[in-house]
Amino acid sequence: MSVELIDKRRAGERIRDLGLPNGTWFKVLAITGMKKLIDTQNTNDPxxxxxxxxxxxxxxxxxxxxxxxxxxxxxxxxxxxxxxxLIEFLLGCNGFRTR
Known part of the structure; x- marks a missing residue:
């Protein structure tokens, strides 16, 4: 399984999606301080x-x-x-959603 990070801009304006394997994404979620920013449960919930x-x-x-x-x-x-x-995506996106 994997997770896709998708820029929130409209389709013609957004930067390229970033796909990550679940294990990779879950390790990012485990970084100290991440819990204060986003839901860090190891699920594929959007x-x-x-x-x-x-x-x-x-x-x-x-x-x-x-x-x-x-x-x-x-x-x-x-x-x-x-x-x-990952850093390039996060700095360049206009917010993101996961899928």
Whole structure:
């Protein structure tokens, strides 16, 4: 299973969706401080996140070091790329919803 982060802008204006495996997303939800911003239950229930909260999420993720097995096993280079994609999405979106 996976979760899709979808920019809240209209279809012709939104930035590209970001798909994450459930395990990857659940580790992001477990970052210290995330619980204050969004529902961090390990479910695929839809979320609605404002642009301001998305930017705060990006700030929490920036200093975070992904754990082994976060994405593609223990490939640290891929971890850094995926973390960068996630931060780029959160900073560039106008809020997001999950599916």
């Amino acid at each position: 979320l609605q996140v404002t642009a301001a909260k998305a930017k705060k999420m990006a700030a929490l993720i920036e200093p975070w070091t992904p754990p082994d097995g976060w994405v593609n096993g223990n490939d640290r280079e891929w971890h850094a790329k995926m973390k960068a994609y």
